[in-house]
Amino acid sequence: MTGPHNGRVTSRDPAAALEPRLPSPLLPADDDRFTRRGLRLLLKRDDLVHPDLVGNKWRKLAPNLAAAAGRPVLTFGGAYSNHLRATAAAGRLLGFPTVGVVRGDELAGRPLNPSLERCAADGMRLVFVDRATYRAKDDPAVLARLLRDAPEGAVVVPEGGSNAAAVRGCAALGGELRGRADVVAVACGTGGTLAGLAAGLGPRQRALGVPVLRGGFLGDAVRDLQERAFGGPAGRWELDERFHFGGYARGGPALEEFAEDFGARHGLAVERVYVAKMLYALVTLAEEGAFAPGTTVAAVVTGRPEPAGGDPG
Numbered sequence: 555m556t557g558p559h560n561g562r563v564t565s566r567d568p569a570a571a572l573e574p575r576l577p578s579p580l581l582p583a584d585d586d587r588f589t590r591r592g593l594r595l596l597l598k599r600d601d602l603v604h605p606d607l608v609g610n611k612w613r614k615l616a617p618n619l620a621a622a623a624g625r626p627v628l629t630f631g632g633a634y635s636n637h638l639r640a641t642a643a644a645g646r647l648l649g650f651p652t653v654g655v656v657r658g659d660e661l662a663g664r665p666l667n668p669s670l671e672r673c674a675a676d677g678m679r680l681v682f683v684d685r686a687t688y689r690a691k692d693d694p695a696v697l698a699r700l701l702r703d704a705p706e707g708a709v710v711v712p713e714g715g716s717n718a719a720a721v722r723g724c725a726a727l728g729g730e731l732r733g734r735a736d737v738v739a740v741a742c743g744t745g746g747t748l749a750g751l752a753a754g755l756g757p758r759q760r761a762l763g764v765p766v767l768r769g770g771f772l773g774d775a776v777r778d779l780q781e782r783a784f785g786g787p788a789g790r791w792e793l794d795e796r797f798h799f800g801g802y803a804r805g806g807p808a809l810e811e812f813a814e815d816f817g818a819r820h821g822l823a824v825e826r827v828y829v830a831k832m833l834y835a836l837v838t839l840a841e842e843g844a845f846a847p848g849t850t851v852a853a854v855v856t857g858r859p860e861p862a863g864g865d866p867g
């Protein structure tokens with residue numbers, strides 16, 4: 555498969571064909587809540603890696619697409635999943651079929667929300683399943699049934715794209731930050747990005763994960779992902795579980811006001827589901843005196859707000 559075909563780009567190296575902007579920019583942010591405590595804040599603009607495969611979704615998908623080598627991809631997500639949108643966009647750009655298994659069979663009879671609309675417009679076949687089936691998606695019998703209705707030879711990528719290959723892909727994010735900051739903060743859903751980031755950082759750096767879901771399960775998830783990706787623990791990382799704001803896609807006026815203000819200060823459209831909570835956590839920690847003067851803190855901007863209005867996932 556070479557050359558343009560029906561306006562699509564096809565290539566043996568999907569990562570290169572997608573033309574990511576790497577390394578992503580690392581920009582100083584002048585913020586008095588940090589400077590008055592002798593801290594430096596940097597923004598790692600992973601939201602600029604690719605217009606359609608945003609931020610950590612590019613880093614996690616690229617190695618999976620390389621492994622799939624043009625075969626169809628079947629993957630999973632919620633109704634506003636950033637990962638589903640990124641996968642669908644990759645399918646359109648690279649010319650392979652995609653199937654998105656969506657949590658919630660009640661969605662099947664309704665008009666698509668803007669996020670799923672985009673997936674469908676990019677050619678993704680959407681399969682709506684009830685919540686019990688979705689929870690059981692790793693069960694071989696359930697997976698076999700889903701694959702029976704998928705295109706021949708489909709490759710399965712897990713929810714959120716977080717598998718061993720994805721975690722190794724995110725180690726490159728840490729590599730880009732080596733020697734550039736003391737602490738690197740990232741928002742966590744599945745924890746795949748944190749697992750890889752921590753592994754890629756230098757020995758004197760540490761990663762700080764801010765879970766956006768409640769539940770306290772993330773530490774085990776990160777350890778498990780590192781075990782599968784690297785054969786054991788890798789790098790220094792910790793979690794601060796105080797900033798989920800009630801759970802996934804929840805927030806409230808305080809978070810909203812914070813995100814508006816941060817955006818105005820730094821000319822950055824702050825994604826609300828993940829990035830806003832991580833930035834809120836960093837400002838709170840700075841104000842609590844959690845960082846010693848002289849510390850450089852890098853905040854990974856993993857995504858951007860959706861222009862269509864749907865909250866991502």
Ligand SMILES: *Cc1c(COP(=O)(O)O)cnc(C)c1O
Nearest residue numbers: 742743744745746747828856857
């Ligand atoms: C998916 C996503 C995350 C979470 O990544 P995980 O690897 O699942 O922890 C963080 N930020 C944004 C913007 C995302 O879309």
